[in-house]
Amino acid sequence: MKAVAEAPCKAIITGEHFVVHGAWALAAAVERRVRVEASEADEMAIESDGHRTNDSSKKRLAPVARVVTKISDELRFNPRVLIRITSRVPESSGLGSSAATMVAVASALTKLKGVELDASEISRYAMTGETAIHGRPSGIDVNVCATGGVILYKMGEEAKRVKFAGSRRFLIVQSGTKRSTRILIDRVSRMNVKYPGLFAGLANSASFISELAATRLVNGDMQELGRLLTYNHAVLSTVGASTPKLDRLVDLLLALGCYGAKLTGAGGGGSVFAIPREGSTDALIAELKLRGYESFQTNVPCEGVKSWLQ
Ligand code: PMV
Numbered sequence: 001m002k003a004v005a006e007a008p009c010k011a012i013i014t015g016e017h018f019v020v021h022g023a024w025a026l027a028a029a030v031e032r033r034v035r036v037e038a039s040e041a042d043e044m045a046i047e048s049d050g051h052r053t054n055d056s057s058k059k060r061l062a063p064v065a066r067v068v069t070k071i072s073d074e075l076r077f078n079p080r081v082l083i084r085i086t087s088r089v090p091e092s093s094g095l096g097s098s099a100a101t102m103v104a105v106a107s108a109l110t111k112l113k114g115v116e117l118d119a120s121e122i123s124r125y126a127m128t129g130e131t132a133i134h135g136r137p138s139g140i141d142v143n144v145c146a147t148g149g150v151i152l153y154k155m156g157e158e159a160k161r162v163k164f165a166g167s168r169r170f171l172i173v174q175s176g177t178k179r180s181t182r183i184l185i186d187r188v189s190r191m192n193v194k195y196p197g198l199f200a201g202l203a204n205s206a207s208f209i210s211e212l213a214a215t216r217l218v219n220g221d222m223q224e225l226g227r228l229l230t231y232n233h234a235v236l237s238t239v240g241a242s243t244p245k246l247d248r249l250v251d252l253l254l255a256l257g258c259y260g261a262k263l264t265g266a267g268g269g270g271s272v273f274a275i276p277r278e279g280s281t282d283a284l285i286a287e288l289k290l291r292g293y294e295s296f297q298t299n300v301p302c303e304g305v306k307s308w309l310q
Helices: 062-075 097-112 119-134 140-147 181-194 196-219 222-238 244-255 281-290
Strands: 002-014 025-040 045-048 051-053 081-087 150-153 168-174 260-264 271-275 295-300 306-309
Touching: 002 097, 002 140, 002 196, 002 222, 002 260, 002 271, 025 097, 025 140, 025 196, 025 295, 045 062, 062 081, 062 097, 062 119, 081 097, 097 119, 097 140, 097 306, 119 140, 119 181, 140 150, 150 196, 168 244, 168 281, 181 196, 196 222, 222 244, 222 260, 222 271, 244 260, 244 271, 281 295
Parallel strands: 045 081
Antiparallel strands: 002 025, 002 306, 025 081, 025 150, 045 051, 168 271, 168 295, 260 271
16 A cells, blocks of 8 residues: 655745745745655655665755654654655756655655644644755745645744635746755845845835735736736845846746746746736747747646545
8 A cells, every 4th residue: 555645836926035034925836746655665765756765864865754754753653664756846946846845745654654634734744854955944835835725924924825716827937047945045144144124124025015916816916916026026136036047037028928027936047937918828938938948837726735545
């Protein structure tokens, strides 16, 4: 018998980085999933896209081993399990591939052991692995991968579910440059140390943008939401999260008629999140491909982590 869990990845709509410093941020689950299978074994072993390690100190998979150990210690499980990970989420590109992995691991493992956890408990365990990778994550990624849908999130408070009728369409464009979330969090945080007053103002502004963006999203006012996104990109550029290439990509998307665009996640490369005009998405994806950019459309909201026995 094995347990299977699948977790969606995510896109931060507004408020990344500042969320690490106490601001509100808005995030959506995205329908590209990480699949994890958990089964009993002779020793703890982790396999990722076909490569196995029994040595939990191996750098890449050590955070997964941490999640398994934390859950096994707290819930008094036997940690001798085989964890098999397969992912459709591009790594190091701002779409929360590590968060989706940690959430799916926590969910598959507890399913295997017959324990039902709610989304906040799954997120708490998943955070052990996320912290090992990123240093000081806010928790927004694991929360939205676990709950699905759209959440308004602030550290230390329960995530607020943003509900609306129907669905909304967004475009995710990959810049093609990989980067490290940990390095970018440190870079942005240094500005907070150097110019605390200025940074506090920008964080307030990002927080306010996120609350406004949630309202625009609920009302389906995509044009106004787009403007808020573009404004948020400028704020993120000010604190060093963007790059000339990302700025050019945002400008290109606006020139191609999008209502708004911004970097999503830690920046420094990774992906751009855009709001296409109604009916323009297919042509936009084709145009971006001609210019060397991979992109895909995402329908929001999407379901959170799910698990089952097989
Ligand atoms: O680039 P990602 O998918 O790792 O997202 C990072 C988002 C940050 O706000 C920069 C960090 C965080 O934990 O909130």
